[in-house]
Amino acid sequence: MIKVVDLHKSFGDLKVLQGINDSINKGEVVVIIGPSGSGKSTYLRCINQMEEVTSGQVLVNEVDITDPKVDINEIRQKIGMVFQHFNLFPHMTVLDNITLAPMKIKKMEKEEAEKLAYSLLEKVGLREKASEYPNKLSGGQKQRIAIARALAMKPEVMLFDEPTSALDPEMVNEVLDVIKELANEGMTMMIVTHEMGFAKEVGTRLLFMDQGKIIEEGVPKDIFDAPKEERTKLFLSKVL
Ligand code: ADP
Ligand code: MG
Numbered sequence: 001m002i003k004v005v006d007l008h009k010s011f012g013d014l015k016v017l018q019g020i021n022d023s024i025n026k027g028e029v030v031v032i033i034g035p036s037g038s039g040k041s042t043y044l045r046c047i048n049q050m051e052e053v054t055s056g057q058v059l060v061n062e063v064d065i066t067d068p069k070v071d072i073n074e075i076r077q078k079i080g081m082v083f084q085h086f087n088l089f090p091h092m093t094v095l096d097n098i099t100l101a102p103m104k105i106k107k108m109e110k111e112e113a114e115k116l117a118y119s120l121l122e123k124v125g126l127r128e129k130a131s132e133y134p135n136k137l138s139g140g141q142k143q144r145i146a147i148a149r150a151l152a153m154k155p156e157v158m159l160f161d162e163p164t165s166a167l168d169p170e171m172v173n174e175v176l177d178v179i180k181e182l183a184n185e186g187m188t189m190m191i192v193t194h195e196m197g198f199a200k201e202v203g204t205r206l207l208f209m210d211q212g213k214i215i216e217e218g219v220p221k222d223i224f225d226a227p228k229e230e231r232t233k234l235f236l237s238k239v240l
Contacts, residue, residue: 001026001157001188002047007056009042009212016042018212020056024157029183030190031203031220035235039212040192044159047190048079061156077105080150084162086142088134088149094121095130098149106153113152120148124178140171144178151182158182160191176202196240200224208232 002024009017016039024030032040045051047058053066065075088097098120099113108116121127124144134142143163150158160179164172176198183189183202193199199206199220206220208229216223216232224240227233 001061003057003059003062004047005057005059007043007046007058008054009039009046009051010054016212017046017054020212020214022207022214024188024190026156026188027186027204028188029202029204030207031199031205032190032192032207032209033194033196033199033235033239034207034209034215038209040209041161043209044081044161044190044192047159048076048081050081073105077153078156079159080153080155080157081159082143082146082150082161082163084165086134086139086146086166088142088145090134093131093133094126094137094145097134097145098152101149102152116152117148120151121145123151123181124148125174138171139167140174143167143171143175147175147178147182157188157190160189160193162192162194164193164195194239196224208235210235 004020004022007017007020020043034040042051046053049065049072057064058066060075060078063070095114095117098117102108102113102116103110118127118130121130124147126141126144129137129141164175167175176195180202203220205217206223207214208216208223210231216227216229223232224236227236
């Protein structure tokens with residue numbers, strides 16, 4: 001579904017991604033771990049072209065999205081993204097947050113968009129919050145709404161960048177449970193996380209990144225139990 005070929009990204013002199021090669025198959029749940037500043041967020045942002053790549057290719061369903069001729073809005077509809085900070089529109093109700101993009105970008109009728117929104121609210125367990133404003137919600141609820149909003153575009157892939165890092169501990173699980181459910185339904189996902197238990201449970205493949213490279217990859221349990229690379233060992237010894 002996604003193929004990444006020798007991806008490089010620099011900010012001025014700072015080489016942030018230094019040759020990433022990867023293939024993400026349909027239905028895979030790729031979890032990405034690594035030290036702060038290793039390029040995890042930049043990697044996800046290059047996959048939906050929120051960052052322009054310096055060199056290399058990102059193919060989504062065989063289309064090279066780094067080609068300037070590609071309609072990037074069409075690509076972004078296929079790739080949903082959820083961030084650490086929920087980025088809900090504060091002046092809009094929960095329902096309007098979810099229906100905005102389907103109506104504006106997909107030209108969905110209001111009635112259909114609202115029907116979809118209610119079904120997604122049901123899915124994330126927040127149907128009763130449809131007419132609330134975001135500032136009335138807890139962090140965990142906001143993040144579940146952000147997930148529902150991304151799902152409203154019916155993406156083929158979901159990217160999560162530390163979806164629980166900004167949450168109070170007691171709210172982490174309600175968000176992880178929603179992501180687990182998506183995994184069970186076969187959603188293709190890439191998830192940057194510091195939740196190692198979750199990574200082990202949900203990830204079909206784990207990438208350990210350091211200094212802009214994938215240092216080690218494999219089945220999460222195998223890497224947690226017996227990391228091969230020194231840098232992976234060092235990192236895991238600090239976080240486990
Ligand atoms: P991670 O998500 O693994 O913590 P990031 O991808 O956010 O790492 O950042 C990797 C490096 O790139 C960091 O040194 C960061 O400061 C730098 N960086 C990220 N975005 C920008 C930007 N827009 N401009 C300049 N430097 C950036
Ligand atoms: Mg990051």
